[in-house]
Structure formats: structure tokens, C-alpha cells
Amino acid sequence: MDRIQIPATPRSPEVDFDFTAGRFRLSGESYPEDAAAFFGPLLQSLRTHLAASGSDPIVFEVALVYFNSSSAKALMNLFMRLEDAAGDGRRVTIRWLHAEGDETIAEAGEDFASDFSHARFDLVETSQTGD
Amino acid sequence: MTPDPAAEVALPVIGSPARKRSLRGGGPLSGDDFLELAGFTDASSSSPGTMRPGALRGSARGRDLDSLAHTLFLRIYPVIAIVVLATQVGIAWVNYNDSLRLYTERAHLLVTLTAQAIARPDWSERPDVYTTQVQALTLDPAFRFVRAWNAEGGLVMSIGEMPVRRSIELIRASAAITLAGQAKPVGSLTLGLSTESLRANAEKQALLAVGASLVLMLAFVLTLHANVRKHVLAPLKRLLLAMREVEHKRWSTVAFDGAIRASNEIDVISSAFNRMVEGLRAGDEAKQLLAELELAHAKLAEANRQVMESIGYARRIQTSVLPDRMALASAGLDVAVLWEPLHQVGGDYFWLERLGDVSLILVADCTGHGVPGAFITLIVATALDRVLHERGLRSPAEILAALDEMVRVQLRQDGRGSDSDDGLDCGLCIWDPEAGRLTFAGAGLSLTSVTDTGVTRIRGAKRGLGYPRHGSERFSVGNVTLDVTPGDTFYLMTDGITDQMGMPGTQRRLLGHRGVADILLRTRKEELGLQIETLEAELAAYRGAETRRDDMTLVAFRPTQRV
Numbered sequence: 304m305d306r307i308q309i310p311a312t313p314r315s316p317e318v319d320f321d322f323t324a325g326r327f328r329l330s331g332e333s334y335p336e337d338a339a340a341f342f343g344p345l346l347q348s349l350r351t352h353l354a355a356s357g358s359d360p361i362v363f364e365v366a367l368v369y370f371n372s373s374s375a376k377a378l379m380n381l382f383m384r385l386e387d388a389a390g391d392g393r394r395v396t397i398r399w400l401h402a403e404g405d406e407t408i409a410e411a412g413e414d415f416a417s418d419f420s421h422a423r424f425d426l427v428e429t430s431q432t433g434d
Numbered sequence: 435m436t437p438d439p440a441a442e443v444a445l446p447v448i449g450s451p452a453r454k455r456s457l458r459g460g461g462p463l464s465g466d467d468f469l470e471l472a473g474f475t476d477a478s479s480s481s482p483g484t485m486r487p488g489a490l491r492g493s494a495r496g497r498d499l500d501s502l503a504h505t506l507f508l509r510i511y512p513v514i515a516i517v518v519l520a521t522q523v524g525i526a527w528v529n530y531n532d533s534l535r536l537y538t539e540r541a542h543l544l545v546t547l548t549a550q551a552i553a554r555p556d557w558s559e560r561p562d563v564y565t566t567q568v569q570a571l572t573l574d575p576a577f578r579f580v581r582a583w584n585a586e587g588g589l590v591m592s593i594g595e596m597p598v599r600r601s602i603e604l605i606r607a608s609a610a611i612t613l614a615g616q617a618k619p620v621g622s623l624t625l626g627l628s629t630e631s632l633r634a635n636a637e638k639q640a641l642l643a644v645g646a647s648l649v650l651m652l653a654f655v656l657t658l659h660a661n662v663r664k665h666v667l668a669p670l671k672r673l674l675l676a677m678r679e680v681e682h683k684r685w686s687t688v689a690f691d692g693a694i695r696a697s698n699e700i701d702v703i704s705s706a707f708n709r710m711v712e713g714l715r716a717g718d719e720a721k722q723l724l725a726e727l728e729l730a731h732a733k734l735a736e737a738n739r740q741v742m743e744s745i746g747y748a749r750r751i752q753t754s755v756l757p758d759r760m761a762l763a764s765a766g767l768d769v770a771v772l773w774e775p776l777h778q779v780g781g782d783y784f785w786l787e788r789l790g791d792v793s794l795i796l797v798a799d800c801t802g803h804g805v806p807g808a809f810i811t812l813i814v815a816t817a818l819d820r821v822l823h824e825r826g827l828r829s830p831a832e833i834l835a836a837l838d839e840m841v842r843v844q845l846r847q848d849g850r851g852s853d854s855d856d857g858l859d860c861g862l863c864i865w866d867p868e869a870g871r872l873t874f875a876g877a878g879l880s881l882t883s884v885t886d887t888g889v890t891r892i893r894g895a896k897r898g899l900g901y902p903r904h905g906s907e908r909f910s911v912g913n914v915t916l917d918v919t920p921g922d923t924f925y926l927m928t929d930g931i932t933d934q935m936g937m938p939g940t941q942r943r944l945l946g947h948r949g950v951a952d953i954l955l956r957t958r959k960e961e962l963g964l965q966i967e968t969l970e971a972e973l974a975a976y977r978g979a980e981t982r983r984d985d986m987t988l989v990a991f992r993p994t995q996r997v
């Protein structure tokens with residue numbers, strides 16, 4: 304599947320889904336007017352990839368500094384597919400990045416982490432400038 | 435075409451006999467006629483999109499291009515004609531004089547030689563001496579007459595006719611017949627030669643000169659005319675036509691093909707003209723685009739004004755659905771509210787109500803903001819009213835569960851097929867002043883308390899109310915009951931309060947619950963209304979240049995007395 308790269312806008316995150324390498328990344332902020340419209344195609348392509356690509360390992364990195372509740376719901380949907388894939392025996396790692404001292408994002412990560420039992424969920428604190 | 439009915443204003447037709455076609459005046463039609471023939475008339479200049487009549491029109495129309503040719507011909511022709519004629523006449527005159535001098539010399543020579551040849555003392559008596567000699571003179575082609583006189587003046591011999599009067603066509607030469615040693619001549623001889631051939635020559639030359647001049651003139655005029663037409667007039671006419679086009683905002687440029695080769699100057703002018711046309715075209719297009727843009731902007735502004743008016747009206751409705759902020763004043767509670775939707779109306783909702791002995795404080799954050807969020811708040815408001823007054827529920831946990839069920843029914847999220855993926859976070863407290871006890875239950879929303887011992891955050895259930903769910907899964911959360919000490923302050927807030935984007939250090943990050951709690955703790959001694967104002971100011975300070983991300987609602991309440 305072709306790599307999906309979408310540059311960030313003030314309201315939507317930068318997207319980099321490298322299906323061949325099994326690396327997925329969302330970064331920036333996410334509060335699009337219509338979260339379903341933004342995340343729908345991404346969810347669809349992830350599902351297609353998971354169905355088609357056997358058991359190649361997947362690393363899904365999230366480095367959001369803000370997301371609204373609709374985006375949280377969309378993330379939940381993405382994570383559910385990953386957890387299901389992990390349940391089917393695929394090696395799935397979710398890297399949840401948050402800035403040092405950003406307890407809001409850290410807490411959200413912890414909340415998401417509790418939903419995973421098969422996939423590996425890493426909470427990663429970043430201290431450098433940037434995301 | 436000029437609407438002049440006068441008959442003598444002949445319609446300009448090519449080859450019209452009314453046009454004078456002299457050698458110099460022939461050739462191209464005048465500028466006006468040409469343009470009219472080409473279909474460009476000025477009569478309907480009021481048609482839309484045309485320029486006001488201006489300087490360009492005058493230059494493009496009023497001038498007769500032929501005047502340039504006329505001027506050239508009229509000024510140069512006489513000068514050259516006079517010079518050529520004068521030169522030729524001068525040459526003819528010099529030639530004539532030379533020939534005349536030669537003739538005269540010849541006549542003298544002949545007559546002198548003959549006189550010497552016949553000079554004898556008795557020459558007049560001896561025809562054998564002079565007849566042959568004198569007759570020989572008639573061999574000269576210009577010979578007219580000869581007369582010989584003896585010493586006494588008697589005519590000895592005469593050949594030819596001597597004119598009585600002098601004539602310019604005749605050269606006379608006389609010689610005395612003298613003998614060596616005698617002073618007195620023994621006779622005289624007069625010869626007349628005709629200069630008719632000379633005159634004929636001179637006339638021929640003069641005619642030749644005039645003819646040559648005329649031929650030269652003709653050649654000059656034709657060449658000049660052809661060149662001026664080809665290199666000047668035709669290109670200028672093209673330029674004029676293009677100018678007329680441009681005047682009517684038809685952006686035509688000038689290009690010269692093989693038949694017309696503009697002179698360098700006109701070529702330069704044409705290039706400049708083309709650049710100007712391109713500039714005008716670009717400017718005109720920009721102007722049109724700008725006009726369209728302004729129109730679109732005006733439409734947008736109008737649409738925006740209507741939407742804003744509509745939303746302003748919606749805000750009045752939404753604020754009238756919200757409770758009176760003093761509703762719990764008589765229940766022994768200090769209450770301060772910060773309700774600030776991101777866009778006039780929003781998905782944040784709060785409710786304050788005395789229910790008999792107890793008071794209810796509720797804060798909800800519905801999905802979305804703006805108008806969609808506001809719709810959900812109305813559903814929540816209606817559902818809450820029914821839960822409280824039809825079903826009479828007083829337990830926060832039960833109220834949340836009931837709200838969840840009603841919202842999902844309302845939005846057909848209970849398996850009856852609906853597009854709605856909406857819901858709400860909600861936190862609510864029941865304050866029982868009698869018991870000095872506060873009961874809290876939350877769904878995605880927490881209760882923050884600031885007491886002497888510090889800040890505590892009591893988190894509700896992780897998931898919110900509403901949203902489609904699998905099967906008959908029900909919302910379930912427990913109550914948290916707190917014993918309240920006077921002075922304890924409680925806060926229910928939506929995530930719009932804590933989700934303030936800012937740059938506290940080197941990284942952009944959200945303020946978060948801890949950041950808000952720090953502010954509340956720092957200002958805990960302030961009167962509630964003032965504290966909320968301080969909080970709002972500090973949130974703005976934290977955001978700096980960042981915009982708000984969400985609706986903000988915070989309800990602060992502080993029991994004032996223990997009943």
C-alpha cells in the first residue's frame with residue numbers, strides 16, 4: 304500500500320503511515336472540525352493493511368500535544384484494530400509520546416494503555432524541544 | 435458610420451471616383467476611411483466596457499496618415515526638381531556657349547584662310563583664282579552664305595543668301611584680303627555660318643534634361659511612396675487598429691508579417707505598445723479579479739453576518755436554558771460560574787437546582803462545540819429535567835445512568851441505526867447541607883476539591899455518557915461521598931479549562947489539571963467570583979498567542995455554613 308503522508312495543519316496532525324516499513328506516526332495537534340472525516344480514511348487504510356500484511360510487526364507512534372474528544376474517539380478506534388491484530392499474534396507496539404510535565408497527555412496515554420492487553424504500549428516522555 | 439445624411443459625404447468605398455488619386459495623393463486611404471472600412475466606427479462608443487473617449491481616440495482617429503506622405507512629397511519634390519533642372523540647364527548653357535565659340539572660331543579661320551589663299555593683286559579679275567576657293571567654303575555643313583568684295587567695294591562673288599538683319603542663328607566672319615607689304619586691302623570676304631544645329635542641340639539637351647528630371651522624379655516618388663507605405667504607413671495603420679481595439683478593451687497586440695516590415699523606430703514603438711497592452715491586460719485582469727474578490731468578500735461578509743446574527747440569537751436561547759447563577763444562594767452555597775463557549779454557543783452545559791433539601795450542581799461537556807454542541811446540550815437539558823422531575827432520582831450515579839440511557843435513546847444510539855457518534859462527559863454533585871455531605875459521580879469528568887490539606891481530584895468513570903455501544907452494555911459508576919468542612923471549595927470543570935495550549939518551557943504543552951489546580955490553590959483565599967476572574971486571566975496568560983481550543987465551563991461552589 305502506498306505510504307500516506309499528510310502535512311500538519313493548525314487543526315489536524317501530521318500523518319505518516321509507512322505501510323511497507325510498518326511504521327505509523329501521528330504528531331502535532333488534532334481537533335479537526337470533522338474528526339470522522341479526517342480519521343475515517345486513515346482507519347480504513349489501517350484495517351486494509353492489517354488484513355493484508357500477514358504478521359509483520361507494527362510500530363504506531365503518537366506524539367500529539369493536544370487532541371479533542373472526537374479525536375480521542377478516533378484514536379480509540381485505531382487502537383482497537385491494533386489490539387485485535389496483536390491478539391491475532393502480530394507484534395504491535397504503540398509508542399505514546401508526551402512532553403515532560405504534560406500530565407494531560409500522559410494521563411490520556413495511561414487511559415489508553417489500560418485498554419491494551421496484547422499490544423505493547425510504551426509511554427515515552429520527551430524532554431527535547433519539539434515533539 | 436457618421437449619421438450625416440448629406441449626399442456629398444460620399445460613402446468611403448475603395449476606388450471611389452470622388453477620391454483624388456494624383457501621383458502623390460494616391461496610395462493608401464486616409465486613416466479615417468481605412469478604419470471605417472475595416473469595420474471600426476466610433477458612433478457606438480457608449481457600448482458597455484469601453485473607455486471614455488480620451489487622448490488615445492484623438493490620436494488614433496483624427497490624424498490623416500497620408501499627410502506624412504504629402505508633407506514629404508511637397509517639401510522634397512520642388513527642391514529636387516529645381517536642383518536637377520537648374521543643373522541640366524546650366525550644363526546645356528555651357529555646352530551651347532562652347533559650341534558657339536567653336537563655330538565662331540571656325541568661321542574666322544575659314545574666312546581668313548580663304549582670304550589668304552585668294553590674295554593676289556588682281557584676284558577679283560581672275561575667277562579661276564577665287565571661284566574654287568570661295569566655293570570650297572560651301573562644303574562646311576553650317577554654311578549659309580559667302581560674299582567677296584573687291585578693293586573698291588564691288589561685289590565680286592556671292593553664294594547663298596545673306597539675311598538683311600542680324601540673326602542669332604547666324605555667325606558672321608569677315609576677313610580683309612590683304613597683300614604682303616600693302617597696307618590697303620585689296621578686298622574683303624564675309625562668311626556666314628548657321629547655328630541652327632547648335633540651337634537644335636541645345637533644345638534637345640533641354641528636353642532631355644526635363645525628361646530625365648521627370649523620370650527621376652517619378653522614380654523617386656514611387657520609391658519613396660512605396661517605402662513609406664511599406665515601412666511606415668502600413669505598420670502605423672496596424673498600430674492604430676490595435677489601439678482602437680485596446681480602446682475597446684480588446685487586448686490585441688501588433689505583429690508584422692512578411693508583407694509589412696516596419697521601420698526600426700516603428701518596430702520599437704510596436705514592441706513598447708505590445709508591452710503596454712500586456713501590462714494593461716494584466717492590470718485589467720487583476721482589476722476584474724479584485725472586483726470579483728470584493729464581490730465574493732461582500733457576499734461572504736453578508737453570509738457571515740447572517741450566520742453570526744443567527745448564532746447570536748441561538749446564544750440567547752442557550753443562555754436562557756442555563757440556570758440562574760444565584761439559584762443556590764439560599765441553599766447555603768457560594769457559587770461562581772465561568773461559562774464561555776468558543777463560538778457564541780457551545781457544547782458545554784451546567785445546571786444548578788435546589789431539589790427539596792438538597793442542591794444539584796451539574797457540568798456537562800457534550801461532543802463538538804458551536805451549534806452542534808449546543809444541540810446536544812438541549813437534549814441533555816431535557817433529559818435531565820425528566821430524570822429529576824419525572825423519575826425523581828437524587829443519586830448522582832443513578833442520574834448519570836439514567837441520562838446515559840435517555841441520551842442514547844434520544845440519539846437512536848441504542849441499536850436503532852443512527853449516524854450519531856455523540857455523547858457527553860458529565861460530572862454532578864448533590865449537596866446535602868443537612869448532613870454536610872457532598873455526593874459526586876462523574877462520567878469522563880472529575881471533581882476537584884481545594885481544602886486546607888491541598889488539592890484533590892476525584893475522577894469519575896473513564897467513559898462518557900451517550901455514544902453507540904455494543905449490545906446492552908449499560909453505564910455504571912459509583913458515588914463518591916465527601917464530608918465537607920466549611921471553607922472547602924469544589925470545582926466541576928470541562929476539559930476546555932485544562933486544555934490550554936501554551937509554552938511554559940521549551941515545549942508547547944497543555945496546562946492540564948495540575949496547572950489549573952495550582953492556580954486554584956494559590957488563589958484559594960479569594961472570594962469565589964474573584965478567584966474565577968483570576969483563573970480566567972491566568973489561563974489567558976498561559977495561552978499567550980495560542981488560541982483557545984474548546985468551550986470552557988467551570989462551576990465553583992463553596993458551602994458557606996453548616997446547617
